[in-house]
Amino acid sequence: MPVQGYMYPNEVELAWGILVVLYPFITGLVAGAFILASLERVFRVEAVKPTYRLALLTALAFLLVAPLPLQFHLGHPERSLEMYLTPHRSSAMAMFGYVYLWYLMAVLVLEIWLDYRRDIVLLSQRTKGLARLFYRILTLGSTNISENALRIDERVGYIITVVGIPSAFLLHGYVGFIFGSVKANPWWSSPMMPVVFLFSAMVSGIAAVLLVYMVSSWYRKRAIDMRCVDTVARYMFYTFLIDFSLEMLDLVHRIYEADESFRSLDFMVHTRLYLSQVVIQIYLGTLAPIALLALTQVLKLSEIARKRIYAAAASLTLIGIFAMRWNVVIGGQLFSKSFLGYTTYKIGFVAKEGLLTAIILTLLPFAILWVLVKLLPPWPDGEAPPVASAAHGDD
């Protein structure tokens, strides 16, 4: 049934739909992928180096798509420039324009450029035609790839990564604050919100890069660096434990304090939100991957078993983190602020804010990533011939 109990008349229709769910999911992937990349660059975790460039390109592909769900959601996207012209400083959302631009240009694009500069210069000399023009523009007119210049690049890149870590936190953390600072909505209002968003973002970003690395290795018929994926999976496991603890803390606190909103929210979680919250987010999307990853940490498993578990865990994680965003955004609007009723989310398929739009926008970053890896190959094993070996048993 559409409305159960009493909703304020203007609350019946949800104001924020699937596209507003998609946006934090995408920026979360960006932040998480970047943190993974910074593990190597700043924290010198050498084992994850094979994923370094791939993580950066993945972050860029998703970051380029990130504003699109918002543009489709806005009533007047043609006025969105107003966020740059007259940002309202008391609004967390007003930060978006500048934080996004800062992160895109001053962190991600700059870091990618510095890391790839040698390759760009070489490619600008080796290619012909349109590609040559493209690479020449990217060089910004400088072809200096002497040792000294590259050392300077390395140094500056390091600084940018260091600056990039809090920037990535800000890029995704402010979204958590957008929800966490709404006192009108007890499902959202919490100081934990930015922290929970951030940790779940890191988990999803790491999972995404892990999957992209494994899938691309399989596609290119290259061996997977097991030391790399073992380390990445370990970080995913630790981060997930922290994320899960934070979410459980929020839940236990809510149940214990049982304030005015509790009965209404509790009922919602047990009925309208049961499938997406309990089944998909908690069982399938959190407990299952944590259990799977725990197995790999505790038992000594064969390579093929570990690969299968990592792939399964990463996939479930991505579903689970998407479900978390769904439960926050949609869940926060399914109950009435009078605490007396519930409504339903009606989603169209072929509509401006419909399911089809969401699906296309989710697939688009992968298409962009495909183009990026063609333009700026991130593969650590370069052009080496494929390693075909029965012992590796590629999946």
Place this chain on the structure above:
Amino acid sequence: MNRFKDAEHLLRVVAVFAVGILIFVVLRAFLVPRSFGEYGHYRGNAITEMAGQPLAFAGNESCETCHTDVVAVKTGGKHAGVHCEACHGALGKHADDPGTVQPPKLDTAVLCVRCHGVNGARPKDFPQVVAAEHSAGLSCETCHQPHNPMKGLGAKP
């Protein structure tokens, strides 16, 4: 000198950023509406634009200017405080052009019952009746003058 040569590409990056920022600053000067910030972080002109919205309701005072006879009937009665348009609907157009625009005729069967039909949530001291029992199907104006409903009527039936 050597160090500069090796860092020269970074200066190119800085230059690109500087140009970008400059373009933005110039663009901003043109694009921000003139009245923005006049009273606060919003377009000052919005206030006057909103104040200029057309009126649908005329307002009691303007009705009373012409219909002094009705005012006389209402005075001292139970409906003295009821504004004209509460029953007659929005009459801005009529007040603008009284000759041409005639207010619609009212159906007391619907109108009176809307306020005076029995409803458990109404204040207990508010006059409410079950229309069928109260007037046995007769229309309300049979006994009640809408502008002074208790005029000429004695105790409750």
Place this chain on the structure above:
Amino acid sequence: MKITRRQLLILLPATAVAWDSILAGTPETSPNYKLTEHWWGMLVDISKCIGCGNCVRACSTENDVPEGYFRTWVERYHVSDYDLADPVVDSPDGGMNGFPPIPERGGKNFFVPKMCNHCADSPCTQVCPVGATFITPDGVVLVDKKYCIGCRYCIQACPYGCRFLNPKTQTAEKCTLCYHRITKGLTTACCEACPTGARQLADLKNPNDPIHAFLRTHTVQVLKPYMATGAKLFYNDLDGSVR
């Protein structure tokens, strides 16, 4: 703050446009209206509301409110006994066509008109990313529909559920306290149409406004006071069960 010549130059053409609809005998005209001399609020007297729905219809007529959305609405409450936490509430079509009579159910029953509270510390203006919604110097929270980008953050931030997205203009919308009327010395459409005087416009800065005497002599409340929104919609006789 005095009105400058420049402001007058903007106000006068706007007034000229409005003049076409301004009627004979209008008490005050726009150019004489000084923003800093007013601080608007409203008083709703629950003991007088009869749930006729006049206000909802009047607002809809005056402000061209799209169907299915409400700048104001009326709720009917039923509180059975001492359980204030479980009232039975309904608002059929926002109360637009009154309320169907219900069989006697005992307990406490009453109507509660709702609308924008024109909060002095409004959370909705705080969250607007571009400055499209704001509080005027005379205390009315408005939406600039030429500037609103339709992000709906303000709709989420309002604790009272009084905002909605207008499907035609694709901008946020809500009660404007009939700003176009009160700046001309008229009252709001809902107050104009209310037959019992349950709704009364109040100018909190006007020492002669009867609201001051009323507030001193009656038990009044605002909705959700713990939200600290500085709500300027005062209710007389508001029951503890009201959400």
